[in-house]
Amino acid sequence: MTRDRRTGAxxxxxxxxxxFWKRDLPRWGFLALVGAIYAYMFLPILVVVLTSLNxxxxxxxxxxxxxxxWYAAALTPDWLDPFRVSLVIAVASAALATLLALPAxxxxxxxxxxxxxxxxxxxxxxxSLPAIVTGVAILQFLxxxxxxxxxxxxxxxxxxxxxxxxxxxRTIAISLHGFDRSIEQAAMNxxxxxxxxxxxxxxxxxxxxxxxxxxxxxxxxxxxxxxxxFLVRPGMITLPIRILNYLEYRFDPSLAAVNxxxxxxxxxxxxxxxxxxxxxxxxxxx
Amino acid sequence: xxxGNGRPxxxxxxxxxxxxxxxxxxxxxxxxxxxxVVLLAPALGYLLLLFxxxxxxxxxxxxxxxxxxxxxxxxxxxxxxxxxxxxxYLKILLTxxxxxxxxxxxxxxxxxxVAYFLARTRSKWxxxxxxxxxxxELSGVVLRTYGWLVILEDRGVVNTLLQSWGLIATPVKLVHxxxxxxxxxTHVLVPFAILALMASIQGIDPTLELAAMNxxxxxxxxxxxxxxPLSMPGVLGAFFLTFSVSAGAYATPAILxxxxxxxxxxEIYTQLLYILNWPFAAAxxxxxxxxxxxxxxxSARLAGRLTGAPQ
Amino acid sequence: xxxxxxxxEVAPMGTTVxxxxxxxxxxxLVLTTGMSGVWxxxxxxxxxxxxxxYEEIFKRxxxxxxxxxxxxxxxxxxxxxxxxxxxxxxxxxxxxxxxVVVMTAPESILGCRERLLDPLTDAAVPNLKxxxxxxxxxxxxxxxxxxxxxxxxxxxxxHVRPAPDSWKVFWDPRYKxxxxxxxIGSILAVYFLIMASYAHGGDERNIAPGFDxxxxxRPNALAVIQSSAAMVPYVEREEAWLLxxxxxxxxxxxxxxxxxxxxxPKEGSIFLLGTLxxxxxARNKPLAYKFVNWWLSAEVQRRWALAYTVGSARGGISxxxxxxxxxxxxxxxxxxxxxxxxxxxxxxxxxxxxxxxxVMVGR
Numbered sequence: 001m002t003r004d005r006r007t008g009a010x011x012x013x014x015x016x017x018x019x020f021w022k023r024d025l026p027r028w029g030f031l032a033l034v035g036a037i038y039a040y041m042f043l044p045i046l047v048v049v050l051t052s053l054n055x056x057x058x059x060x061x062x063x064x065x066x067x068x069x070w071y072a073a074a075l076t077p078d079w080l081d082p083f084r085v086s087l088v089i090a091v092a093s094a095a096l097a098t099l100l101a102l103p104a105x106x107x108x109x110x111x112x113x114x115x116x117x118x119x120x121x122x123x124x125x126x127x128s129l130p131a132i133v134t135g136v137a138i139l140q141f142l143x144x145x146x147x148x149x150x151x152x153x154x155x156x157x158x159x160x161x162x163x164x165x166x167x168x169x170r171t172i173a174i175s176l177h178g179f180d181r182s183i184e185q186a187a188m189n190x191x192x193x194x195x196x197x198x199x200x201x202x203x204x205x206x207x208x209x210x211x212x213x214x215x216x217x218x219x220x221x222x223x224x225x226x227x228x229x230f231l232v233r234p235g236m237i238t239l240p241i242r243i244l245n246y247l248e249y250r251f252d253p254s255l256a257a258v259n260x261x262x263x264x265x266x267x268x269x270x271x272x273x274x275x276x277x278x279x280x281x282x283x284x285x286x
Numbered sequence: 287x288x289x290g291n292g293r294p295x296x297x298x299x300x301x302x303x304x305x306x307x308x309x310x311x312x313x314x315x316x317x318x319x320x321x322x323v324v325l326l327a328p329a330l331g332y333l334l335l336l337f338x339x340x341x342x343x344x345x346x347x348x349x350x351x352x353x354x355x356x357x358x359x360x361x362x363x364x365x366x367x368x369x370x371x372x373x374x375y376l377k378i379l380l381t382x383x384x385x386x387x388x389x390x391x392x393x394x395x396x397x398x399x400v401a402y403f404l405a406r407t408r409s410k411w412x413x414x415x416x417x418x419x420x421x422x423e424l425s426g427v428v429l430r431t432y433g434w435l436v437i438l439e440d441r442g443v444v445n446t447l448l449q450s451w452g453l454i455a456t457p458v459k460l461v462h463x464x465x466x467x468x469x470x471x472t473h474v475l476v477p478f479a480i481l482a483l484m485a486s487i488q489g490i491d492p493t494l495e496l497a498a499m500n501x502x503x504x505x506x507x508x509x510x511x512x513x514x515p516l517s518m519p520g521v522l523g524a525f526f527l528t529f530s531v532s533a534g535a536y537a538t539p540a541i542l543x544x545x546x547x548x549x550x551x552x553e554i555y556t557q558l559l560y561i562l563n564w565p566f567a568a569a570x571x572x573x574x575x576x577x578x579x580x581x582x583x584x585s586a587r588l589a590g591r592l593t594g595a596p597q
Numbered sequence: 598x599x600x601x602x603x604x605x606e607v608a609p610m611g612t613t614v615x616x617x618x619x620x621x622x623x624x625x626l627v628l629t630t631g632m633s634g635v636w637x638x639x640x641x642x643x644x645x646x647x648x649x650x651y652e653e654i655f656k657r658x659x660x661x662x663x664x665x666x667x668x669x670x671x672x673x674x675x676x677x678x679x680x681x682x683x684x685x686x687x688x689x690x691x692x693x694x695x696x697v698v699v700m701t702a703p704e705s706i707l708g709c710r711e712r713l714l715d716p717l718t719d720a721a722v723p724n725l726k727x728x729x730x731x732x733x734x735x736x737x738x739x740x741x742x743x744x745x746x747x748x749x750x751x752x753x754x755x756h757v758r759p760a761p762d763s764w765k766v767f768w769d770p771r772y773k774x775x776x777x778x779x780x781i782g783s784i785l786a787v788y789f790l791i792m793a794s795y796a797h798g799g800d801e802r803n804i805a806p807g808f809d810x811x812x813x814x815r816p817n818a819l820a821v822i823q824s825s826a827a828m829v830p831y832v833e834r835e836e837a838w839l840l841x842x843x844x845x846x847x848x849x850x851x852x853x854x855x856x857x858x859x860x861x862p863k864e865g866s867i868f869l870l871g872t873l874x875x876x877x878x879a880r881n882k883p884l885a886y887k888f889v890n891w892w893l894s895a896e897v898q899r900r901w902a903l904a905y906t907v908g909s910a911r912g913g914i915s916x917x918x919x920x921x922x923x924x925x926x927x928x929x930x931x932x933x934x935x936x937x938x939x940x941x942x943x944x945x946x947x948x949x950x951x952x953x954x955x956v957m958v959g960r
Contacts, residue, residue, distance in 0.1 A: 021504075022504035022505060023499075023504070023505055026504065026505040026506050027505065030399060030403070030505075031403075033399050034399050034400055034403045037396055037399060037400050037476075038400070038418065038419075040396070040473070041418075041419065041422050041473070041476065041477075042418075042422065043433075043437060044422070044430045044431075044433030044434050044437065044473065045421070045422050045425050045430065045433070046433075047432075047433035047436050047437065048425055048426070048429050048430060048433050051429075051433075099328075100328045100329045100332055101329060103324070103325040103326070103327075103328060103329070104325060104326055104328070104329035104330070106325050107321075107322045107325035107326045111321070111322045111325075113322050117583050117586070117587070118583075119326065119330070120583075121579045121582060121583050122330070122333070122338075122579075123329060123330065123333065124526075124530060124579070124582065125337075125575055125579055126333065126337055127527070127530040127531055127534065128530040128531075128533050128534045128574065128575050128578035128579065128582075129341070129534055129571055129574070129575045130534045130536060130550075130551045130554050130555070130571060130574070131534065131536070132536065132554070132555055132558060132559070133341075133344065133554065133558065133567070133568070133571040134337065134340075134341070136344065136558065136564075136684060136688050137337075137340035137341050137343065137344040138336060138337075138340050139685065139688040139689060140340065140343060140344060140688040140689070141336075141339060141340035141343055143688060143689040143690060143692065144343065144690075148689065148692060148694070151694065158336055159336070161332065161336075162332075162333065162336050162337045165329055165332065165333065167478075167527070169329065170482065170523055170526070170527050171481065171482055171485050171523070173519075173523065174482055174485045174486050174519050174520050174523040174524075175485040175486065175488075175489055177486070177489075177519035177520075177523075178486055178489030178490065178516065178517075178519060178520075179489065205489070208484055208485040208488040208489070209485040211481075211485075212481035212482060212484060212485045215420060215481055216478060216481060219420070219423045219424065219477075222424065223423070223424075223426075223427050225427075225537070226536065229676065229677065229681060230684075230685060230688065232676055233674075233694060234643055234645075234672045234673070234674035234676075234694070234695075235672065237676060240426075240427075240428075241676055242648075243426065243428065244428075244648075244676075245647070245648025245649065245652075245675040245676055245677075246648050246649045247428065247648075247649070247824070247826055247827070248647050248648050248649055248651075248675075248678055248824070248826055249647060249648060249649025249650045249651050249652075249826055249846075250649035250650055250826060251826050251827065251829050251830055255426070255428075255429060256426075256429055258426075259424075259425045259426035259429050260425065262424065262426075263421060263424045263425050266424055267417060267421065270417055352947070354943075354944040355707055355710070355943045355944055355946070355947070356707075356710060356711065357711075374954075374955055374958075378958070432830075440774070440819075441836060462820065462821075540823065541827075548954060548958045553954075555782075556781070556782045556950065556954075558684065559680050559681055559684055559782070560680050560781075560782035560783070560950075561782075561946060561947050561950050562680070562683065562684065562687070562707065563947050564687075
């Protein structure tokens with residue numbers, strides 16, 4: 001075993017010092033690093049929170065007081081209806097994208113076939129095309145095909161899935177890569193049907209990938225502007241589109257309040273899901 | 287507790303993940319194409335109908351002429367030629383790729399520690415800690431980007447602090463250039479990298495790490511020799527994901543780049559929406575997509591050769 | 598089929614997935630109840646315009662009175678800026694689902710040339726004859742000029758003293774780092790470029806002096822911004838002191854108490870026509886014509902001009918003095934502005950955009 005023994009420096013140190021250098025310092029250093037990254041993640045959110053609590057119609061740092069007036073402005077049907085549309089579309093497109101992605105990810109990781117790289121690239125291509133182009137292309141296609149009647153909920157769902165499928169494929173593929181297939185083999189040797197093996201062995205192990213794919217899909221759909229812009233219809237708009245429309249003429253903290261409220265609602269929903277359906281268990285156990 | 291039962295089953299091979307592509311699986315599927323087609327059909331069929339066919343219709347426009355504001359029905363390769371021969375546009379493309387690579391690398395580097403922490407922590411708050419990582423994603427892209435503007439501007443928080451501490455005399459340019467775009471876009475995409483990396487790290491059996499440490503390896507050494515190599519599929523996957531997404535992103539470059547710093551995507555938006563030169567916009571979009579896909583395929587093959595990880 | 602002991606033990610995880618999906622579906626069903634969009638119906642007019650303040654003013658002074666008078670319903674769609682609206686009209690070949698769409702002159706002219714908008718006749722819209730002829734003919738036959746705005750020089754009254762009298766104030770070294778320049782994607786930037794050219798000895802047909810001037814301005818700019826609404830935070834924080842803007846909302850910000858004022862410099866300025874348009878394949882054209890005609894009536898013109906603080910598109914309306922001074926309210930006032938040929942500008946825009954980018958985009 002390794003350099004530590006051979007180098008003279010280590011032998012001078014007592015076991016405690018060795019433990020410190022080898023175990024504790026990396027551990028505390030690591031936790032400090034994680035803490036710093038969390039801080040970085042929350043820095044701009046802090047600005048949004050401060051903005052939403054600001055009494056003046058524009059942001060001044062440091063803030064000049066506290067006010068909930070923007071939250072009152074956000075709790076109107078003008079904002080709540082689009083929020084509901086966004087939520088439903090995001091949940092539905094996450095679920096459907098995962099269903100489409102699961103078999104495709106299996107094919108890409110488990111099978112070798114000619115043109116596999118090209119197929120893999122094609123399945124990911126909606127990611128790198130600027131979404132506004134996708135939006136225009138889909139609207140043009142629906143219009144040419146005489147399916148303009150789909151505009152609204154249906155087209156939003158269809159369009160968002162185009163964008164969310166690649167994320168789901170990518171994350172499921174990642175979890176499949178680290179998969180030891182001898183376990184499946186063992187299950188089948190013990191007499192389990194392929195379906196049982198899949199359900200009881202494969203699915204639990206790739207769950208982190210499934211979960212990551214769904215969360216991506218939810219976030220991507222919930223935040224999408226460029227595709228929604230072309231696929232909404234009057235009375236059926238998403239929250240980001242409502243915000244965009246508002247931004248055309250006004251730039252005030254009620255938008256920050258809207259975002260904070262929607263974040264709060266989602267966190268509450270997730271917490272409830274955690275209590276009832278075991279959200280963390282879903283992610284962590286295998 | 288399920289994890290206890292699951293763990294003995296999920297013992298990983300002590301080699302790189304390429305071992306999972308067993309000769310058995312390879313040989314069998316090479317002969318039987320049927321299942322591959324069936325497995326790929328839903329996703330490919332869906333994208334064919336709602337992505338590739340619509341895109342093909344729009345791509346047809348990229349071969350049409352554009353004169354005095356009107357799309358002219360004629361065949362031309364002029365838009366592609368213009369983009370690919372003009373140093374101005376090539377530079378924009380290069381900037382886009384450069385920013386995308388930086389963002390891809392930074393998101394993986396920043397995301398990895400958090401992903402590792404979340405995958406391994408036994409804290410009872412881990413659900414909350416995971417939710418906290420994702421919360422910024424749901425606080426509105428536009429507002430969050432303006433948040434960065436307030437922080438990074440010449441008279442923003444960072445420059446004001448640095449100046450009041452006497453560290454700098456004149457403000458450091460942090461926005462309206464590639465730096466600002468990279469900072470903002472990295473922030474948007476770090477949670478994505480974290481989730482992708484978690485999917486991979488959670489698949490690594492912790493007993494392998496424990497074994498290494500019991501044999502006297504330091505934490506750092508264990509990480510470098512065991513955890514990192516085994517999580518390479520996640521590292522590459524996360525990189526390709528954030529790289530591809532940042533190449534096609536619009537809101538962040540538009541706000542933090544401030545139109546001093548053009549990316550291919552802001553250029554496509556301008557042509558598509560404001561100049562309404564759809565032929566040129568479509569040509570640029572096709573080129574951008576081709577470049578990103580080629581980069582992904584090539585670097586995946588290269589990485590596969592270097593690490594043995596199939597992508 | 599014999600199931601091995603170990604598989605039985607992991608079984609709960611498989612059902613967790615199923616349970617998770619099932620709960621998701623239930624939640625979705627609950628959420629979707631009662632959701633439905635609105636679509637064209639015979640006695641209903643779908644109007645697309647803008648959001649924010651605009652929407653509120655529109656509801657008060659256009660939507661509600663029209664609905665009362667005609668016993669019909671207006672469905673208001675605020676999605677999209679004028680150019681985004683046009684992209685939608687083009688992608689749907691003139692069938693975007695709206696009966697009337699509010700845009701600006703450039704989109705109306707292009708829409709007519711591409712046959713995506715409906716040409717309007719005096720017979721269908723009798724009030725067309727009441728509009729300023731020399732203004733209306735710029736957007737005819739598809740666009741209907743229903744309001745006139747103009748590019749104004751907005752400045753901070755605390756810091757810019759004395760009040761500027763020329764567009765050249767932007768090149769004054771005292772205001773380095775205090776300027777906002779619109780991005781060339783917006784028509785505001787096109788106008789700014791043209792006026793920069795006028796201020797430096799050129800005009801729209803000789804645009805080179807404009808680009809020379811913009812190139813010199815580049816290092817002095819605080820920011821280059823596409824959307825005029827996004828410029829406002831800089832004005833509110835008093836970081837930006839000088840910017841080109843539209844008179845309607847410059848007025849609004851002044852009246853809201855911001856330390857700003859706005860004026861037309863000695864070189865003059867250019868007006869922008871807000872237009873009403875009927876897409877070529879609109880579903881409810883008869884009602885659309887009625888609506889357009891109604892908006893052109895003297896009473897509605899006055900109400901809209903006062904509510905939205907913009908100029909009216911027809912003469913013979915009496916406005917309060919304050920409004921007359923700030924906004925266009927007579928043909929004599931219109932004639933003080935430059936009549937820049939919108940067809941020519943439309944032709945040149947792609948070229949100007951490219952040149953602008955080469956000047957602006959950094960090293």
